[in-house]
Amino acid sequence: MKRLVIAMTGASGAVYGVRLLEQLRKAGGVETHLMISDAAALNLHHELDIKRKDVEALADAVHSVRDIGACVASGSFQTDGMVIAPCSMKTLASVAHGMCDNLITRAADVMLKERRRLILMVRETPFNLAHLRNMTAVTEMGGVIFPPLPALYQRPQTVSEMVDHTVGRVLDLLSIEQTLAPEWTGLKAERSQ
Numbered sequence: 001m002k003r004l005v006i007a008m009t010g011a012s013g014a015v016y017g018v019r020l021l022e023q024l025r026k027a028g029g030v031e032t033h034l035m036i037s038d039a040a041a042l043n044l045h046h047e048l049d050i051k052r053k054d055v056e057a058l059a060d061a062v063h064s065v066r067d068i069g070a071c072v073a074s075g076s077f078q079t080d081g082m083v084i085a086p087c088s089m090k091t092l093a094s095v096a097h098g099m100c101d102n103l104i105t106r107a108a109d110v111m112l113k114e115r116r117r118l119i120l121m122v123r124e125t126p127f128n129l130a131h132l133r134n135m136t137a138v139t140e141m142g143g144v145i146f147p148p149l150p151a152l153y154q155r156p157q158t159v160s161e162m163v164d165h166t167v168g169r170v171l172d173l174l175s176i177e178q179t180l181a182p183e184w185t186g187l188k189a190e191r192s193q
């Protein structure tokens with residue numbers, strides 16, 4: 001049984017967090033611990049017309065962002081990694097500077113100090129120098145910066161297909177079997193399909 005920490009923050013792209021949770025539940029064998037920031041809850045409603053509690057129902061355990069004493073705040077609580085989907089520039093900055101100012105950034109700090117997988121699905125455009133420096137800092141500490149950029153070589157026809165492909169690649173990084181983003185078999189093979 002794997003154990004993953006999932007956090008949603010207030011960047012655009014709430015759908016990535018929701019889809020990731022749906023896929024983890026479908027995959028089975030993964031215990032999910034979820035945190036949703038207040039700004040993420042706003043975006044969930046604005047972008048998807050979904051209530052916080054409906055997303056929370058997709059997780060095995062839910063923690064308040066303010067509950068700094070929760071299990072995921074400690075490195076002794078064994079986990080296989082964490083994904084922040086989507087990740088705002090504010091949360092990125094906190095992680096990059098080791099702020100630990102709420103349970104999300106503390107849990108991310110734990111991932112880095114314990115050398116566990118940390119994936120930040122950062123979303124902003126364009127980037128300013130602070131954003132770029134913060135992404136570099138997280139990369140230097142071992143985190144994975146994973147902006148949810150659609151891959152067009154798969155010729156997606158719908159937004160859902162674009163989202164699924166991106167979520168599939170995140171699952172790959174977590175070593176969780178997935179069928180959303182099939183392996184690239186080479187141009188020749190792809191053309192003959």
Ligand SMILES: Cc1cc2nc3c(=O)[nH]c(=O)nc-3n(C[C@H](O)[C@H](O)[C@H](O)COP(=O)(O)O)c2cc1C
Pocket residue numbers: 008009010011012037038039040042043046087088089090091123124125
């Ligand atoms: C509709 C909406 C869209 C937003 N989109 C982004 C975004 O794409 N990237 C970003 O960094 N912040 C975005 N923000 C701003 C963040 O939500 C804001 O900085 C917030 O303080 C982040 O807090 P959190 O990281 O604790 O969730 C958006 C806010 C709103 C209301």
